[in-house]
Amino acid sequence: MADTATQKISPKHEIRRAQIIACAEGEFEKHGFHGAGMSAIAKACGMSVGHLYHYFSSKEELIQAVVQAELDRQACRLDELESLPPEMLASDAARKVETILMHNDNPYRTVLNFEMLAEAQRNPKIAQMLQVNDKLMRDRFCALLISAGVDEPEDRTELLLAFFSGLPARALRHPEQERQSLVDVLVPVVEKIFGEPFRKTET
Amino acid sequence: MADTATQKISPKHEIRRAQIIACAEGEFEKHGFHGAGMSAIAKACGMSVGHLYHYFSSKEELIQAVVQAELDRQACRLDELESLPPEMLASDAARKVETILMHNDNPYRTVLNFEMLAEAQRNPKIAQMLQVNDKLMRDRFCALLISAGVDEPEDRTELLLAFFSGLPARALRHPEQERQSLVDVLVPVVEKIFGEPFRKTET
Amino acid sequence: MADTATQKISPKHEIRRAQIIACAEGEFEKHGFHGAGMSAIAKACGMSVGHLYHYFSSKEELIQAVVQAELDRQACRLDELESLPPEMLASDAARKVETILMHNDNPYRTVLNFEMLAEAQRNPKIAQMLQVNDKLMRDRFCALLISAGVDEPEDRTELLLAFFSGLPARALRHPEQERQSLVDVLVPVVEKIFGEPFRKTET
Amino acid sequence: MADTATQKISPKHEIRRAQIIACAEGEFEKHGFHGAGMSAIAKACGMSVGHLYHYFSSKEELIQAVVQAELDRQACRLDELESLPPEMLASDAARKVETILMHNDNPYRTVLNFEMLAEAQRNPKIAQMLQVNDKLMRDRFCALLISAGVDEPEDRTELLLAFFSGLPARALRHPEQERQSLVDVLVPVVEKIFGEPFRKTET
DNA sequence: CATGAATGAGGCTTCATTCAT
DNA sequence: CATGAATGAAGCCTCATTCAT
Numbered sequence: 028m029a030d031t032a033t034q035k036i037s038p039k040h041e042i043r044r045a046q047i048i049a050c051a052e053g054e055f056e057k058h059g060f061h062g063a064g065m066s067a068i069a070k071a072c073g074m075s076v077g078h079l080y081h082y083f084s085s086k087e088e089l090i091q092a093v094v095q096a097e098l099d100r101q102a103c104r105l106d107e108l109e110s111l112p113p114e115m116l117a118s119d120a121a122r123k124v125e126t127i128l129m130h131n132d133n134p135y136r137t138v139l140n141f142e143m144l145a146e147a148q149r150n151p152k153i154a155q156m157l158q159v160n161d162k163l164m165r166d167r168f169c170a171l172l173i174s175a176g177v178d179e180p181e182d183r184t185e186l187l188l189a190f191f192s193g194l195p196a197r198a199l200r201h202p203e204q205e206r207q208s209l210v211d212v213l214v215p216v217v218e219k220i221f222g223e224p225f226r227k228t229e230t
Numbered sequence: 231m232a233d234t235a236t237q238k239i240s241p242k243h244e245i246r247r248a249q250i251i252a253c254a255e256g257e258f259e260k261h262g263f264h265g266a267g268m269s270a271i272a273k274a275c276g277m278s279v280g281h282l283y284h285y286f287s288s289k290e291e292l293i294q295a296v297v298q299a300e301l302d303r304q305a306c307r308l309d310e311l312e313s314l315p316p317e318m319l320a321s322d323a324a325r326k327v328e329t330i331l332m333h334n335d336n337p338y339r340t341v342l343n344f345e346m347l348a349e350a351q352r353n354p355k356i357a358q359m360l361q362v363n364d365k366l367m368r369d370r371f372c373a374l375l376i377s378a379g380v381d382e383p384e385d386r387t388e389l390l391l392a393f394f395s396g397l398p399a400r401a402l403r404h405p406e407q408e409r410q411s412l413v414d415v416l417v418p419v420v421e422k423i424f425g426e427p428f429r430k431t432e433t
Numbered sequence: 434m435a436d437t438a439t440q441k442i443s444p445k446h447e448i449r450r451a452q453i454i455a456c457a458e459g460e461f462e463k464h465g466f467h468g469a470g471m472s473a474i475a476k477a478c479g480m481s482v483g484h485l486y487h488y489f490s491s492k493e494e495l496i497q498a499v500v501q502a503e504l505d506r507q508a509c510r511l512d513e514l515e516s517l518p519p520e521m522l523a524s525d526a527a528r529k530v531e532t533i534l535m536h537n538d539n540p541y542r543t544v545l546n547f548e549m550l551a552e553a554q555r556n557p558k559i560a561q562m563l564q565v566n567d568k569l570m571r572d573r574f575c576a577l578l579i580s581a582g583v584d585e586p587e588d589r590t591e592l593l594l595a596f597f598s599g600l601p602a603r604a605l606r607h608p609e610q611e612r613q614s615l616v617d618v619l620v621p622v623v624e625k626i627f628g629e630p631f632r633k634t635e636t
Numbered sequence: 637m638a639d640t641a642t643q644k645i646s647p648k649h650e651i652r653r654a655q656i657i658a659c660a661e662g663e664f665e666k667h668g669f670h671g672a673g674m675s676a677i678a679k680a681c682g683m684s685v686g687h688l689y690h691y692f693s694s695k696e697e698l699i700q701a702v703v704q705a706e707l708d709r710q711a712c713r714l715d716e717l718e719s720l721p722p723e724m725l726a727s728d729a730a731r732k733v734e735t736i737l738m739h740n741d742n743p744y745r746t747v748l749n750f751e752m753l754a755e756a757q758r759n760p761k762i763a764q765m766l767q768v769n770d771k772l773m774r775d776r777f778c779a780l781l782i783s784a785g786v787d788e789p790e791d792r793t794e795l796l797l798a799f800f801s802g803l804p805a806r807a808l809r810h811p812e813q814e815r816q817s818l819v820d821v822l823v824p825v826v827e828k829i830f831g832e833p834f835r836k837t838e839t
Numbered sequence: 840c841a842t843g844a845a846t847g848a849g850g851c852t853t854c855a856t857t858c859a860t
Numbered sequence: 861c862a863t864g865a866a867t868g869a870a871g872c873c874t875c876a877t878t879c880a881t
Contacts, residue, residue: 193396200364567809599802606770
């Protein structure tokens, strides 16, 4: 009755859905996936509860849509890097990191982030979505590294992602940490990961 | 170790509390802080709901106790490092990482981990607990680095913590990643963070 | 008549609310404000518990609505007196007292009455409602006395109200008291309060 | 197992009971008969819950004891009047009213008062206690009036009791009423009830 | 005489979801 | 396309009472 995938491709419908996703995201950020109620979300959309169910047949589906939207946004961050000439990758990536961290009020989007990770541990559908998205991003990033002539791209990718996955948790556990100081530490690491042989000796 | 108030120090009471915390942790891991019900927790403890409230006056308080227990466990991991002779720190730390990752079924304890981080975003008490604990661990770790004669201990600490905070998220998003391969990547990073100047040029 | 907030003025909604108030009143009379359960009230309304909360957001609010309804009914008793020509006030008031006491099964509505007074001692909102209503009734009654040319209207009002406030308690503590006998005693008192100088010497 | 009447007449036991009644009264005044919990009462007594049940086999029984204690106190107020010479009754009663109202912080003891009346409506045992006590007091008061040579003692008694039963409700609904002004009104009324023919024409 | 651990039914309230209009 | 009335299970928590120690 309500296909997650084969939704009608009416433009109005899609626009409405996007608006709802945006509102729901706000509620989820404020109260968590389990703390936010469907009626509160409906109210935030200026919409009746019943009508909400015309667009999303269950809360589960709405959560998935919100998660997917966030994953898409995360993937978009690679677009810029892909448009760079390969030889400038290392330097520009580091600069980009600096820009994001210094000129962004909420650089890590921690709220939805942890909500998603927590949910993924109990909800296989969400877990799969994260994993599929991660594979896409890894592949794209690996391709970037390869085009830049960097060796061992998988390992470097994994390393970089581990790093950036850790930053949101650090922001929560150590919020008074100065951004500038963090940037000073991160930039050389990024450059190293992008450009320099990081394993001295192989077994 | 962490009394919310001046709890009576009856030994039986404390033992019971610890048992409840253990059971509750299991339920929270299975269903999340908000998904696990007090009655299910009581059942898991072999106890009536009402009686649960003789030990924890609210779900909130029980969650805090579980969180504190996990934080204490995390802090304990530093104990071993502190018992090492300073000059062996770098090498032993790397070896310890390897041991943990390779010989442990659930090395990251991701479940409670993310549940805590997600909760910390809406629950100031939990957030504070994480931050207080983080400060403690940072200070202890810095002291280790200083005793080992390493410069810029704060930055190195932050870097290392970012790294290890990222691993759980990586495990969720990229579960098929081979542990051995990950270890191969991590060990040199750890060594570098422990021992080597990581900033080539200072401004 | 007494909106807690700016309730929507949907007629259906208001009718339903009134029905619920009536049913709740019945339950409160039978079991008291604290003895009556929301689920029993819902059942008495032929309604699910959850739905009750679409009309009253808490038991507290429902209690307030029931109290206000009773207070409004009490105030209505003045309507008739106000429609009388001033010179007939004394005689008609006494006759009215007789009518109420003799031709009414439950002339004092003691049940809700004492429930309200008991509740007012712990619930400031209820206390305030009683006091506001009392002021309104006193003012209206004073105006009546003034229009009838009676002196010292405030004191007479207070006296009369003390009297009639005492009757419900008497009915409870002395239920076998004959009504007719009581009326014989009351009528001259009422007449005296309405018409005759009751203080022999004024300062 | 636990006789309400034939309790052991051990002096210690009785003293303890009296202490508990005093503490329970405090709790009942603060939270009402239904709002006060047995464990809170036990705590107020510095006693364990279980032990409380050695003195009162149920909450119901405790409530009854508290009610009886209050009724006994009310009856005691007649003692003084009974010790007066009959001819001074009218004047002294009025003066006594004045003394009570002007030199007493809580002259009406409204809290327990209304709690009792509300409870009496649903609890036949309590109702009976009030009624038995009321009969005793009426009889004693009638005897006083008769000894003072006053006619129609029953009616006068009922009238006076109605008056004084109304004052607590007035105190709740019109708390800002000045005491002095009230006394000025009451004193002549009391005198009239005690001493003067109040019905102009008898049938 | 005294404790407090233990029970489990019942309290108020919220929730995702459905359906008649 | 849109509403909001309606459901009832489940949520957290409190209570009077009992019983082993």
